[in-house]
Amino acid sequence: MTDVIEKTPERSLNFIEEIVEADLASGKYTGIITRFPPEPNGYLHIGHAKSICLNFGLAKKYGGSTNLRFDDTNPTKEDVEYVDSIKEDVRWLGFQWAEERYASDYFGQLYEWAIALIKKGLAYVDDQTQEEIRTGRGAVTRPGEESPFRNRSVEENLDLFIRMKNGEFKDGEKVLRAKIDMAHPNMLLRDPILYRILHTDHHRTGHTWCIYPMYDYAHGQSDSIEHVTHSICTLEFDVHRPLYDWFIEKLEIFPSRQYEFARLNLTYTIMSKRKLLELVKSGYVRDWDDPRMPTICGLRRRGYTPESIRLFAEKVGVAKRDNVIDLSLLEWCVREDLNKRANRYMAVLKPVKVVITNYPEGQVEELDAINNPEDESAGKRKIPFSREVYIERDDFMENPPKKYFRLSPGNEVRLKYAYIIKCETVIKDALGNITELHCTYDPATRSGSENNRQVKGAIHWVSAPQAATAQVQLFDRLFTEAHMDNIPEGKDYKNFLNPDSLQTLTAFVEPALKNLPPSTHVQFERLGYFVTDKESARDNPVFNRTVTLKDTWAKVATKN
Numbered sequence: 001m002t003d004v005i006e007k008t009p010e011r012s013l014n015f016i017e018e019i020v021e022a023d024l025a026s027g028k029y030t031g032i033i034t035r036f037p038p039e040p041n042g043y044l045h046i047g048h049a050k051s052i053c054l055n056f057g058l059a060k061k062y063g064g065s066t067n068l069r070f071d072d073t074n075p076t077k078e079d080v081e082y083v084d085s086i087k088e089d090v091r092w093l094g095f096q097w098a099e100e101r102y103a104s105d106y107f108g109q110l111y112e113w114a115i116a117l118i119k120k121g122l123a124y125v126d127d128q129t130q131e132e133i134r135t136g137r138g139a140v141t142r143p144g145e146e147s148p149f150r151n152r153s154v155e156e157n158l159d160l161f162i163r164m165k166n167g168e169f170k171d172g173e174k175v176l177r178a179k180i181d182m183a184h185p186n187m188l189l190r191d192p193i194l195y196r197i198l199h200t201d202h203h204r205t206g207h208t209w210c211i212y213p214m215y216d217y218a219h220g221q222s223d224s225i226e227h228v229t230h231s232i233c234t235l236e237f238d239v240h241r242p243l244y245d246w247f248i249e250k251l252e253i254f255p256s257r258q259y260e261f262a263r264l265n266l267t268y269t270i271m272s273k274r275k276l277l278e279l280v281k282s283g284y285v286r287d288w289d290d291p292r293m294p295t296i297c298g299l300r301r302r303g304y305t306p307e308s309i310r311l312f313a314e315k316v317g318v319a320k321r322d323n324v325i326d327l328s329l330l331e332w333c334v335r336e337d338l339n340k341r342a343n344r345y346m347a348v349l350k351p352v353k354v355v356i357t358n359y360p361e362g363q364v365e366e367l368d369a370i371n372n373p374e375d376e377s378a379g380k381r382k383i384p385f386s387r388e389v390y391i392e393r394d395d396f397m398e399n400p401p402k403k404y405f406r407l408s409p410g411n412e413v414r415l416k417y418a419y420i421i422k423c424e425t426v427i428k429d430a431l432g433n434i435t436e437l438h439c440t441y442d443p444a445t446r447s448g449s450e451n452n453r454q455v456k457g458a459i460h461w462v463s464a465p466q467a468a469t470a471q472v473q474l475f476d477r478l479f480t481e482a483h484m485d486n487i488p489e490g491k492d493y494k495n496f497l498n499p500d501s502l503q504t505l506t507a508f509v510e511p512a513l514k515n516l517p518p519s520t521h522v523q524f525e526r527l528g529y530f531v532t533d534k535e536s537a538r539d540n541p542v543f544n545r546t547v548t549l550k551d552t553w554a555k556v557a558t559k560n
Protein backbone atom coordinates (compact mmCIF):
# COMPACT_ATOMS: atom_id res chain seq x y z
CA MET A 1 0.00 0.00 0.00
CA THR A 2 2.81 2.37 0.90
CA ASP A 3 4.28 2.12 -2.57
CA VAL A 4 1.02 2.69 -4.33
CA ILE A 5 0.29 5.82 -2.36
CA GLU A 6 3.76 7.27 -2.65
CA LYS A 7 3.75 6.88 -6.40
CA THR A 8 0.46 8.73 -6.78
CA PRO A 9 1.28 11.87 -8.77
CA GLU A 10 0.25 15.34 -7.66
CA ARG A 11 -3.50 15.40 -7.65
CA SER A 12 -5.25 17.39 -10.34
CA LEU A 13 -8.27 19.47 -9.36
CA ASN A 14 -11.21 17.59 -7.92
CA PHE A 15 -14.59 18.23 -9.49
CA ILE A 16 -15.64 20.74 -6.85
CA GLU A 17 -12.43 22.71 -7.27
CA GLU A 18 -13.10 22.76 -11.00
CA ILE A 19 -16.52 24.25 -10.38
CA VAL A 20 -15.11 26.85 -7.99
CA GLU A 21 -12.36 27.84 -10.41
CA ALA A 22 -14.87 28.18 -13.25
CA ASP A 23 -17.16 30.31 -11.06
CA LEU A 24 -14.32 32.59 -10.08
CA ALA A 25 -12.99 32.82 -13.63
CA SER A 26 -16.41 33.73 -15.08
CA GLY A 27 -16.90 36.38 -12.43
CA LYS A 28 -20.01 34.65 -11.09
CA TYR A 29 -18.51 35.12 -7.63
CA THR A 30 -15.60 37.23 -6.52
CA GLY A 31 -14.95 35.05 -3.50
CA ILE A 32 -16.33 31.86 -2.08
CA ILE A 33 -18.11 31.04 1.16
CA THR A 34 -18.62 27.46 2.33
CA ARG A 35 -20.16 26.07 5.48
CA PHE A 36 -19.95 22.96 7.61
CA PRO A 37 -23.49 22.27 8.84
CA PRO A 38 -23.62 19.57 11.53
CA GLU A 39 -26.81 18.72 13.34
CA PRO A 40 -25.89 18.85 17.04
CA ASN A 41 -27.36 15.44 17.79
CA GLY A 42 -24.15 13.47 18.30
CA TYR A 43 -20.39 13.61 18.17
CA LEU A 44 -18.53 14.11 14.90
CA HIS A 45 -17.00 11.10 13.19
CA ILE A 46 -14.36 10.52 10.54
CA GLY A 47 -16.98 11.04 7.81
CA HIS A 48 -17.63 14.53 9.14
CA ALA A 49 -13.87 15.10 9.21
CA LYS A 50 -13.87 14.45 5.48
CA SER A 51 -16.57 17.08 4.99
CA ILE A 52 -14.78 19.53 7.31
CA CYS A 53 -11.50 19.17 5.44
CA LEU A 54 -13.30 19.63 2.14
CA ASN A 55 -15.29 22.72 3.13
CA PHE A 56 -12.57 24.48 5.09
CA GLY A 57 -9.91 23.33 2.65
CA LEU A 58 -11.73 24.80 -0.36
CA ALA A 59 -12.25 28.17 1.29
CA LYS A 60 -8.64 28.25 2.38
CA LYS A 61 -7.36 27.36 -1.08
CA TYR A 62 -9.45 30.04 -2.79
CA GLY A 63 -9.13 32.77 -0.17
CA GLY A 64 -12.72 32.45 1.02
CA SER A 65 -14.27 31.69 4.39
CA THR A 66 -16.23 28.91 6.07
CA ASN A 67 -19.02 29.19 8.59
CA LEU A 68 -19.75 26.63 11.22
CA ARG A 69 -23.50 26.35 11.18
CA PHE A 70 -25.43 24.17 13.55
CA ASP A 71 -28.42 22.73 11.79
CA ASP A 72 -30.52 22.76 14.94
CA THR A 73 -34.04 22.52 13.57
CA ASN A 74 -34.99 19.37 15.43
CA PRO A 75 -35.34 20.30 19.11
CA THR A 76 -36.07 16.79 20.34
CA LYS A 77 -32.64 15.30 19.63
CA GLU A 78 -30.25 18.19 20.04
CA ASP A 79 -28.12 19.29 22.90
CA VAL A 80 -25.43 21.84 23.88
CA GLU A 81 -23.13 18.98 24.89
CA TYR A 82 -22.94 18.14 21.19
CA VAL A 83 -22.46 21.77 20.15
CA ASP A 84 -19.44 22.08 22.45
CA SER A 85 -17.89 18.82 21.31
CA ILE A 86 -18.34 19.75 17.64
CA LYS A 87 -16.54 23.07 18.13
CA GLU A 88 -13.72 21.37 19.99
CA ASP A 89 -13.31 18.77 17.25
CA VAL A 90 -13.31 21.25 14.36
CA ARG A 91 -10.67 23.36 16.13
CA TRP A 92 -8.62 20.31 16.97
CA LEU A 93 -8.61 19.32 13.31
CA GLY A 94 -6.92 22.64 12.70
CA PHE A 95 -9.71 24.78 11.26
CA GLN A 96 -11.14 28.11 12.31
CA TRP A 97 -14.59 29.15 11.17
CA ALA A 98 -15.37 32.71 10.13
CA GLU A 99 -18.72 32.75 11.93
CA GLU A 100 -20.55 30.49 14.31
CA ARG A 101 -24.16 30.35 13.19
CA TYR A 102 -27.27 28.43 14.12
CA ALA A 103 -30.19 27.62 11.86
CA SER A 104 -32.31 28.54 14.89
CA ASP A 105 -30.98 32.12 14.57
CA TYR A 106 -32.94 32.25 11.34
CA PHE A 107 -36.29 31.02 12.68
CA GLY A 108 -37.67 34.58 12.44
CA GLN A 109 -36.51 35.08 8.87
CA LEU A 110 -37.66 31.61 7.83
CA TYR A 111 -41.07 32.35 9.27
CA GLU A 112 -41.26 35.60 7.31
CA TRP A 113 -40.38 33.74 4.14
CA ALA A 114 -43.07 31.16 4.85
CA ILE A 115 -45.57 34.00 5.09
CA ALA A 116 -44.24 35.32 1.77
CA LEU A 117 -44.77 31.91 0.13
CA ILE A 118 -48.33 31.74 1.49
CA LYS A 119 -49.01 35.21 0.10
CA LYS A 120 -47.74 34.09 -3.30
CA GLY A 121 -50.13 31.14 -3.17
CA LEU A 122 -47.16 28.78 -2.91
CA ALA A 123 -47.81 27.30 0.53
CA TYR A 124 -50.86 26.04 2.42
CA VAL A 125 -51.85 24.70 5.80
CA ASP A 126 -52.83 21.04 5.69
CA ASP A 127 -55.00 19.40 8.39
CA GLN A 128 -54.41 15.85 7.22
CA THR A 129 -52.77 13.36 9.56
CA GLN A 130 -49.20 12.31 8.99
CA GLU A 131 -50.48 9.00 7.64
CA GLU A 132 -52.88 10.66 5.20
CA ILE A 133 -50.14 12.92 3.95
CA ARG A 134 -47.82 9.97 3.47
CA THR A 135 -50.30 7.88 1.48
CA GLY A 136 -51.48 10.95 -0.43
CA ARG A 137 -47.95 11.37 -1.78
CA GLY A 138 -48.47 8.32 -4.02
CA ALA A 139 -45.50 6.32 -5.19
CA VAL A 140 -42.72 6.68 -7.73
CA THR A 141 -44.87 4.80 -10.23
CA ARG A 142 -48.14 6.55 -9.34
CA PRO A 143 -48.99 10.23 -8.89
CA GLY A 144 -50.13 11.52 -5.52
CA GLU A 145 -53.52 12.93 -4.62
CA GLU A 146 -54.15 16.51 -3.72
CA SER A 147 -55.06 17.24 -0.14
CA PRO A 148 -58.65 18.41 0.42
CA PHE A 149 -57.05 21.46 2.13
CA ARG A 150 -54.79 22.33 -0.80
CA ASN A 151 -56.98 25.06 -2.18
CA ARG A 152 -57.53 27.11 0.94
CA SER A 153 -57.49 30.85 0.35
CA VAL A 154 -54.39 32.91 1.09
CA GLU A 155 -56.29 34.62 3.95
CA GLU A 156 -57.29 31.34 5.55
CA ASN A 157 -53.75 29.97 5.20
CA LEU A 158 -52.25 33.11 6.74
CA ASP A 159 -54.69 32.98 9.63
CA LEU A 160 -54.08 29.27 10.29
CA PHE A 161 -50.29 29.53 10.00
CA ILE A 162 -50.14 32.47 12.42
CA ARG A 163 -52.32 30.50 14.83
CA MET A 164 -50.02 27.48 14.41
CA LYS A 165 -47.16 29.73 15.44
CA ASN A 166 -49.17 31.12 18.35
CA GLY A 167 -49.61 27.66 19.79
CA GLU A 168 -53.34 27.22 19.18
CA PHE A 169 -52.94 23.69 17.82
CA LYS A 170 -51.54 20.48 19.15
CA ASP A 171 -48.54 18.56 17.79
CA GLY A 172 -49.39 16.93 14.49
CA GLU A 173 -52.73 18.73 14.06
CA LYS A 174 -51.54 20.83 11.13
CA VAL A 175 -48.51 21.34 8.91
CA LEU A 176 -47.48 23.97 6.39
CA ARG A 177 -46.77 22.54 2.93
CA ALA A 178 -45.32 24.01 -0.22
CA LYS A 179 -47.78 23.95 -3.12
CA ILE A 180 -45.75 22.47 -5.97
CA ASP A 181 -47.02 19.44 -7.85
CA MET A 182 -48.60 16.27 -6.47
CA ALA A 183 -47.70 14.39 -9.64
CA HIS A 184 -44.08 15.49 -9.80
CA PRO A 185 -41.74 12.65 -10.78
CA ASN A 186 -39.49 13.65 -7.89
CA MET A 187 -41.47 12.63 -4.80
CA LEU A 188 -39.78 15.33 -2.72
CA LEU A 189 -41.56 17.97 -4.79
CA ARG A 190 -45.02 16.57 -4.09
CA ASP A 191 -45.94 19.37 -1.74
CA PRO A 192 -43.18 18.94 0.84
CA ILE A 193 -43.80 19.85 4.45
CA LEU A 194 -42.18 23.14 5.48
CA TYR A 195 -43.27 23.39 9.11
CA ARG A 196 -44.54 21.04 11.77
CA ILE A 197 -45.90 21.74 15.23
CA LEU A 198 -43.71 20.60 18.11
CA HIS A 199 -44.47 21.85 21.59
CA THR A 200 -40.93 21.19 22.72
CA ASP A 201 -38.28 23.46 24.18
CA HIS A 202 -35.34 24.12 21.93
CA HIS A 203 -31.81 24.13 23.34
CA ARG A 204 -31.30 27.71 22.18
CA THR A 205 -34.67 29.32 21.53
CA GLY A 206 -36.35 27.82 24.59
CA HIS A 207 -40.16 27.95 24.22
CA THR A 208 -40.24 30.88 21.78
CA TRP A 209 -41.34 28.58 18.98
CA CYS A 210 -43.76 25.70 18.77
CA ILE A 211 -43.45 25.35 15.00
CA TYR A 212 -40.16 24.14 13.57
CA PRO A 213 -38.96 24.22 9.94
CA MET A 214 -38.11 20.97 8.17
CA TYR A 215 -34.55 20.30 6.98
CA ASP A 216 -35.23 21.08 3.32
CA TYR A 217 -36.88 24.37 4.08
CA ALA A 218 -34.27 25.50 6.61
CA HIS A 219 -31.07 24.31 5.03
CA GLY A 220 -30.99 26.08 1.68
CA GLN A 221 -32.40 29.30 3.09
CA SER A 222 -29.77 29.29 5.83
CA ASP A 223 -27.12 28.93 3.12
CA SER A 224 -28.68 31.82 1.29
CA ILE A 225 -28.80 34.08 4.36
CA GLU A 226 -25.08 33.47 4.84
CA HIS A 227 -24.35 33.99 1.13
CA VAL A 228 -22.82 30.54 0.93
CA THR A 229 -21.65 30.16 -2.65
CA HIS A 230 -20.92 26.43 -2.71
CA SER A 231 -23.06 24.32 -0.42
CA ILE A 232 -21.45 20.91 -0.37
CA CYS A 233 -23.33 17.90 0.87
CA THR A 234 -23.36 14.15 0.45
CA LEU A 235 -24.79 12.33 -2.57
CA GLU A 236 -28.10 11.27 -1.06
CA PHE A 237 -29.12 14.93 -1.19
CA ASP A 238 -28.98 15.16 -4.96
CA VAL A 239 -32.72 14.49 -5.15
CA HIS A 240 -33.24 17.41 -2.78
CA ARG A 241 -31.46 19.86 -5.08
CA PRO A 242 -34.53 20.78 -7.19
CA LEU A 243 -36.33 21.71 -3.99
CA TYR A 244 -33.31 23.67 -2.78
CA ASP A 245 -33.40 25.63 -6.03
CA TRP A 246 -37.20 26.01 -5.97
CA PHE A 247 -37.16 27.93 -2.68
CA ILE A 248 -34.35 30.21 -3.84
CA GLU A 249 -36.16 30.96 -7.07
CA LYS A 250 -39.58 31.58 -5.52
CA LEU A 251 -38.24 33.65 -2.64
CA GLU A 252 -35.86 35.54 -4.92
CA ILE A 253 -33.00 35.29 -2.46
CA PHE A 254 -29.21 34.87 -2.74
CA PRO A 255 -28.59 31.99 -5.15
CA SER A 256 -26.52 29.52 -3.14
CA ARG A 257 -25.81 26.34 -5.11
CA GLN A 258 -25.70 22.80 -3.83
CA TYR A 259 -23.08 20.25 -4.93
CA GLU A 260 -22.93 16.62 -3.86
CA PHE A 261 -19.97 14.35 -3.22
CA ALA A 262 -19.71 10.74 -2.06
CA ARG A 263 -19.94 10.20 1.66
CA LEU A 264 -17.05 8.49 3.31
CA ASN A 265 -17.52 4.89 4.38
CA LEU A 266 -14.78 2.95 6.12
CA THR A 267 -14.40 -0.78 6.47
CA TYR A 268 -15.00 -2.42 9.88
CA THR A 269 -16.92 0.49 11.29
CA ILE A 270 -20.17 2.41 11.13
CA MET A 271 -20.84 6.12 10.70
CA SER A 272 -24.46 6.51 11.67
CA LYS A 273 -24.80 8.84 14.65
CA ARG A 274 -27.91 6.97 15.75
CA LYS A 275 -26.03 3.69 15.91
CA LEU A 276 -22.95 5.24 17.52
CA LEU A 277 -25.24 6.70 20.19
CA GLU A 278 -26.73 3.25 20.73
CA LEU A 279 -23.27 1.75 21.23
CA VAL A 280 -22.55 4.35 23.91
CA LYS A 281 -25.96 4.17 25.61
CA SER A 282 -26.01 0.40 25.82
CA GLY A 283 -22.45 0.15 27.07
CA TYR A 284 -20.82 -1.65 24.14
CA VAL A 285 -18.15 1.03 24.28
CA ARG A 286 -17.22 3.19 27.25
CA ASP A 287 -18.17 6.55 25.79
CA TRP A 288 -18.20 8.62 22.61
CA ASP A 289 -14.44 8.96 22.94
CA ASP A 290 -13.76 5.27 23.39
CA PRO A 291 -10.62 4.72 21.31
CA ARG A 292 -12.42 2.08 19.24
CA MET A 293 -15.03 4.58 18.03
CA PRO A 294 -14.75 6.24 14.60
CA THR A 295 -15.59 9.55 16.28
CA ILE A 296 -13.04 12.35 16.11
CA CYS A 297 -12.73 12.36 19.91
CA GLY A 298 -12.32 8.56 19.84
CA LEU A 299 -9.59 8.79 17.21
CA ARG A 300 -7.91 11.54 19.22
CA ARG A 301 -7.91 9.38 22.34
CA ARG A 302 -6.63 6.51 20.26
CA GLY A 303 -3.63 8.66 19.31
CA TYR A 304 -4.60 9.91 15.87
CA THR A 305 -3.26 13.38 15.10
CA PRO A 306 -5.03 16.17 13.21
CA GLU A 307 -2.30 15.94 10.56
CA SER A 308 -2.98 12.25 10.01
CA ILE A 309 -6.71 12.82 9.59
CA ARG A 310 -6.17 15.71 7.19
CA LEU A 311 -3.75 13.56 5.20
CA PHE A 312 -6.38 10.82 5.10
CA ALA A 313 -9.04 13.21 3.81
CA GLU A 314 -6.65 14.31 1.09
CA LYS A 315 -5.77 10.74 0.07
CA VAL A 316 -9.43 9.73 -0.06
CA GLY A 317 -10.12 12.61 -2.42
CA VAL A 318 -13.53 13.81 -3.54
CA ALA A 319 -15.54 11.20 -5.37
CA LYS A 320 -18.87 11.39 -7.14
CA ARG A 321 -19.71 7.75 -6.51
CA ASP A 322 -20.18 6.08 -3.13
CA ASN A 323 -17.35 3.83 -2.10
CA VAL A 324 -15.89 2.15 0.96
CA ILE A 325 -12.38 3.10 2.00
CA ASP A 326 -10.11 0.53 3.57
CA LEU A 327 -9.37 1.21 7.22
CA SER A 328 -5.74 0.41 6.49
CA LEU A 329 -5.45 3.71 4.60
CA LEU A 330 -6.34 5.62 7.76
CA GLU A 331 -3.78 3.55 9.66
CA TRP A 332 -1.15 4.21 7.00
CA CYS A 333 -1.73 7.95 7.38
CA VAL A 334 -1.19 7.94 11.13
CA ARG A 335 1.98 5.86 10.78
CA GLU A 336 3.28 8.34 8.23
CA ASP A 337 2.78 11.19 10.65
CA LEU A 338 3.89 9.50 13.88
CA ASN A 339 6.99 8.06 12.29
CA LYS A 340 8.27 11.62 12.02
CA ARG A 341 7.24 12.89 15.42
CA ALA A 342 7.01 10.03 17.94
CA ASN A 343 10.02 9.31 20.11
CA ARG A 344 11.02 5.67 20.44
CA TYR A 345 11.03 3.88 23.78
CA MET A 346 11.21 0.34 24.99
CA ALA A 347 8.31 -1.45 26.64
CA VAL A 348 7.67 -5.13 27.21
CA LEU A 349 4.03 -6.10 27.00
CA LYS A 350 4.16 -9.83 27.76
CA PRO A 351 7.31 -10.26 29.82
CA VAL A 352 9.62 -13.07 30.73
CA LYS A 353 12.60 -12.40 32.96
CA VAL A 354 16.16 -12.82 31.72
CA VAL A 355 18.97 -13.15 34.29
CA ILE A 356 22.42 -12.39 32.87
CA THR A 357 24.45 -14.66 35.09
CA ASN A 358 27.91 -13.28 34.24
CA TYR A 359 26.88 -9.62 34.69
CA PRO A 360 28.01 -8.21 38.07
CA GLU A 361 25.29 -8.12 40.69
CA GLY A 362 24.24 -4.62 41.68
CA GLN A 363 25.88 -2.98 38.64
CA VAL A 364 23.84 -0.56 36.53
CA GLU A 365 25.01 0.98 33.26
CA GLU A 366 23.44 3.95 31.55
CA LEU A 367 23.31 3.25 27.83
CA ASP A 368 22.69 5.66 24.98
CA ALA A 369 19.46 5.28 23.03
CA ILE A 370 18.37 7.29 20.01
CA ASN A 371 15.02 9.01 20.49
CA ASN A 372 13.98 9.18 16.87
CA PRO A 373 16.06 8.01 13.94
CA GLU A 374 13.80 10.11 11.66
CA ASP A 375 14.54 13.29 13.58
CA GLU A 376 18.04 14.04 14.73
CA SER A 377 16.91 17.02 16.77
CA ALA A 378 15.00 14.63 19.06
CA GLY A 379 18.38 13.67 20.53
CA LYS A 380 19.33 10.78 22.76
CA ARG A 381 18.45 9.51 26.19
CA LYS A 382 20.00 7.17 28.74
CA ILE A 383 18.46 3.82 29.55
CA PRO A 384 19.54 1.67 32.47
CA PHE A 385 20.91 -1.82 31.95
CA SER A 386 21.44 -4.36 34.70
CA ARG A 387 21.74 -8.06 35.50
CA GLU A 388 18.00 -8.68 35.19
CA VAL A 389 15.92 -7.58 32.23
CA TYR A 390 12.51 -8.37 30.80
CA ILE A 391 12.05 -9.41 27.21
CA GLU A 392 8.87 -10.38 25.34
CA ARG A 393 7.82 -13.94 25.85
CA ASP A 394 7.32 -14.08 22.08
CA ASP A 395 10.99 -13.25 21.52
CA PHE A 396 12.02 -16.62 22.95
CA MET A 397 11.36 -20.07 21.51
CA GLU A 398 12.47 -23.26 23.11
CA ASN A 399 12.28 -25.25 19.88
CA PRO A 400 12.69 -22.66 17.17
CA PRO A 401 12.16 -23.31 13.49
CA LYS A 402 15.02 -22.64 11.06
CA LYS A 403 15.72 -18.98 10.45
CA TYR A 404 14.43 -17.96 13.87
CA PHE A 405 16.76 -15.11 14.76
CA ARG A 406 15.51 -14.22 18.20
CA LEU A 407 16.43 -15.94 21.47
CA SER A 408 16.51 -19.72 21.80
CA PRO A 409 18.55 -22.21 23.87
CA GLY A 410 22.24 -22.01 22.95
CA ASN A 411 21.66 -19.09 20.58
CA GLU A 412 22.52 -15.43 20.61
CA VAL A 413 20.51 -12.28 20.12
CA ARG A 414 21.32 -8.60 20.55
CA LEU A 415 19.55 -6.61 23.22
CA LYS A 416 19.07 -3.35 21.37
CA TYR A 417 21.40 -0.51 22.53
CA ALA A 418 23.12 -3.05 24.87
CA TYR A 419 24.92 -6.37 24.42
CA ILE A 420 24.68 -9.70 22.70
CA ILE A 421 23.35 -12.35 25.06
CA LYS A 422 23.23 -16.12 24.78
CA CYS A 423 20.58 -18.34 26.32
CA GLU A 424 22.18 -20.95 28.57
CA THR A 425 19.38 -22.41 30.71
CA VAL A 426 15.58 -22.36 30.63
CA ILE A 427 14.05 -22.33 34.12
CA LYS A 428 10.56 -23.80 34.53
CA ASP A 429 8.06 -24.23 37.33
CA ALA A 430 6.54 -27.56 38.38
CA LEU A 431 3.92 -27.24 35.63
CA GLY A 432 6.52 -26.75 32.95
CA ASN A 433 5.92 -23.03 32.43
CA ILE A 434 8.99 -20.97 31.67
CA THR A 435 9.71 -18.63 34.58
CA GLU A 436 13.17 -17.32 33.78
CA LEU A 437 15.86 -17.51 31.15
CA HIS A 438 19.43 -17.65 32.31
CA CYS A 439 21.77 -16.07 29.82
CA THR A 440 25.36 -14.86 29.55
CA TYR A 441 26.43 -11.67 27.84
CA ASP A 442 29.50 -10.84 25.79
CA PRO A 443 31.03 -7.66 27.34
CA ALA A 444 32.86 -6.87 24.07
CA THR A 445 29.61 -6.33 22.17
CA ARG A 446 28.25 -3.19 23.76
CA SER A 447 26.38 -1.19 21.11
CA GLY A 448 28.52 1.51 19.62
CA SER A 449 31.83 -0.17 20.40
CA GLU A 450 34.38 -0.70 17.67
CA ASN A 451 34.77 -3.96 15.75
CA ASN A 452 31.48 -5.12 17.10
CA ARG A 453 30.16 -8.57 16.29
CA GLN A 454 26.93 -8.85 14.39
CA VAL A 455 24.08 -11.25 15.08
CA LYS A 456 20.95 -11.55 13.00
CA GLY A 457 18.35 -10.66 15.61
CA ALA A 458 17.91 -7.61 17.85
CA ILE A 459 15.13 -7.44 20.43
CA HIS A 460 13.81 -4.84 22.85
CA TRP A 461 14.01 -5.20 26.62
CA VAL A 462 13.56 -3.30 29.86
CA SER A 463 15.88 -3.42 32.87
CA ALA A 464 13.91 -5.07 35.67
CA PRO A 465 14.92 -3.12 38.82
CA GLN A 466 14.23 0.27 37.20
CA ALA A 467 11.19 -0.78 35.16
CA ALA A 468 7.89 0.97 35.74
CA THR A 469 4.58 -0.77 35.28
CA ALA A 470 1.99 0.66 32.92
CA GLN A 471 -1.50 -0.26 31.81
CA VAL A 472 -1.54 -0.86 28.09
CA GLN A 473 -4.72 -1.05 26.03
CA LEU A 474 -4.59 -2.84 22.71
CA PHE A 475 -7.49 -2.17 20.38
CA ASP A 476 -8.77 -4.06 17.45
CA ARG A 477 -11.43 -3.24 14.94
CA LEU A 478 -14.86 -2.63 16.42
CA PHE A 479 -16.66 -4.93 14.00
CA THR A 480 -15.71 -8.26 12.50
CA GLU A 481 -17.32 -7.48 9.16
CA ALA A 482 -15.60 -5.20 6.65
CA HIS A 483 -18.70 -4.01 4.84
CA MET A 484 -20.96 -2.88 7.62
CA ASP A 485 -22.89 -0.83 5.07
CA ASN A 486 -23.94 -4.08 3.46
CA ILE A 487 -24.80 -6.56 6.21
CA PRO A 488 -27.23 -9.36 5.39
CA GLU A 489 -30.94 -8.69 5.54
CA GLY A 490 -32.44 -9.38 8.96
CA LYS A 491 -29.14 -9.15 10.83
CA ASP A 492 -28.51 -6.45 13.37
CA TYR A 493 -25.26 -4.52 13.10
CA LYS A 494 -24.60 -5.37 16.75
CA ASN A 495 -24.29 -9.06 15.79
CA PHE A 496 -20.99 -8.11 14.19
CA LEU A 497 -19.35 -6.43 17.18
CA ASN A 498 -15.85 -7.79 17.67
CA PRO A 499 -15.75 -9.39 21.15
CA ASP A 500 -11.95 -9.02 21.23
CA SER A 501 -11.73 -5.36 20.35
CA LEU A 502 -10.07 -4.47 23.66
CA GLN A 503 -7.25 -6.18 25.49
CA THR A 504 -5.74 -4.69 28.63
CA LEU A 505 -2.25 -5.64 29.80
CA THR A 506 0.14 -4.65 32.54
CA ALA A 507 3.46 -3.98 30.89
CA PHE A 508 6.98 -3.15 32.01
CA VAL A 509 8.28 0.07 30.54
CA GLU A 510 11.54 1.95 30.68
CA PRO A 511 11.74 4.68 33.36
CA ALA A 512 11.42 7.56 30.88
CA LEU A 513 7.84 6.45 30.13
CA LYS A 514 6.74 6.82 33.73
CA ASN A 515 6.02 10.53 33.78
CA LEU A 516 4.82 11.57 30.35
CA PRO A 517 1.97 14.05 30.21
CA PRO A 518 -1.39 12.82 28.85
CA SER A 519 -1.77 12.61 25.05
CA THR A 520 1.94 12.15 24.34
CA HIS A 521 2.68 10.13 21.21
CA VAL A 522 5.41 7.51 21.43
CA GLN A 523 6.62 4.49 19.58
CA PHE A 524 7.27 1.33 21.57
CA GLU A 525 10.11 -0.19 19.58
CA ARG A 526 9.00 -3.12 17.46
CA LEU A 527 5.44 -2.95 18.85
CA GLY A 528 3.66 0.07 17.49
CA TYR A 529 2.65 3.65 18.12
CA PHE A 530 1.06 4.41 21.46
CA VAL A 531 -0.32 7.46 23.19
CA THR A 532 -0.69 8.21 26.88
CA ASP A 533 -4.38 8.22 27.65
CA LYS A 534 -6.03 11.52 28.52
CA GLU A 535 -6.55 10.14 32.03
CA SER A 536 -3.05 8.72 32.33
CA ALA A 537 -1.60 9.70 35.71
CA ARG A 538 1.98 10.14 36.80
CA ASP A 539 3.31 6.93 38.29
CA ASN A 540 0.34 5.04 36.88
CA PRO A 541 0.61 5.55 33.17
CA VAL A 542 -1.98 4.25 30.73
CA PHE A 543 -0.98 3.77 27.10
CA ASN A 544 -3.37 3.29 24.21
CA ARG A 545 -2.09 1.56 21.14
CA THR A 546 -2.81 3.79 18.18
CA VAL A 547 -1.64 1.38 15.52
CA THR A 548 0.85 -1.43 15.03
CA LEU A 549 4.05 -0.66 13.14
CA LYS A 550 3.08 -2.75 10.15
CA ASP A 551 -0.22 -3.68 8.68
CA THR A 552 -0.53 -7.16 10.20
CA TRP A 553 -4.04 -7.52 8.78
CA ALA A 554 -2.88 -7.24 5.21
CA LYS A 555 -0.70 -10.30 5.75
CA VAL A 556 -3.46 -12.27 7.41
CA ALA A 557 -5.80 -11.36 4.58
CA THR A 558 -3.43 -12.56 1.86
CA LYS A 559 -2.83 -15.83 3.71
CA ASN A 560 -6.54 -16.66 3.87
Ligand code: ATP
Nearest residue numbers: 037038039047048050051233234263264271272273
Ligand atom coordinates in the same frame (compact mmCIF):
# COMPACT_ATOMS: atom_id res chain seq x y z
P1 ATP B 1 -26.28 10.96 10.53
O1 ATP B 1 -27.14 10.51 9.39
O2 ATP B 1 -25.43 9.90 11.11
O3 ATP B 1 -27.02 11.76 11.57
P2 ATP B 1 -25.61 13.27 9.07
O4 ATP B 1 -25.05 13.17 7.72
O5 ATP B 1 -27.05 13.61 9.17
O6 ATP B 1 -25.25 11.97 9.87
P3 ATP B 1 -24.89 15.88 9.88
O7 ATP B 1 -24.58 16.37 11.24
O8 ATP B 1 -26.14 16.33 9.26
O9 ATP B 1 -24.81 14.30 9.94
O10 ATP B 1 -23.67 16.14 8.90
C1 ATP B 1 -22.99 17.36 8.80
C2 ATP B 1 -22.25 17.40 7.49
O11 ATP B 1 -21.32 16.33 7.43
C3 ATP B 1 -23.19 17.26 6.33
O12 ATP B 1 -22.84 18.20 5.34
C4 ATP B 1 -22.97 15.86 5.85
O13 ATP B 1 -23.17 15.76 4.49
C5 ATP B 1 -21.51 15.60 6.24
N1 ATP B 1 -21.28 14.18 6.48
C6 ATP B 1 -21.90 13.40 7.37
N2 ATP B 1 -21.48 12.13 7.27
C7 ATP B 1 -20.55 12.10 6.29
C8 ATP B 1 -19.74 11.08 5.70
N3 ATP B 1 -19.80 9.82 6.11
N4 ATP B 1 -18.90 11.44 4.72
C9 ATP B 1 -18.81 12.70 4.31
N5 ATP B 1 -19.56 13.71 4.81
C10 ATP B 1 -20.41 13.43 5.79
Ligand code: MG
Nearest residue numbers: 038039071215
Ligand atom coordinates in the same frame (compact mmCIF):
# COMPACT_ATOMS: atom_id res chain seq x y z
MG1 MG C 1 -28.21 15.28 8.97
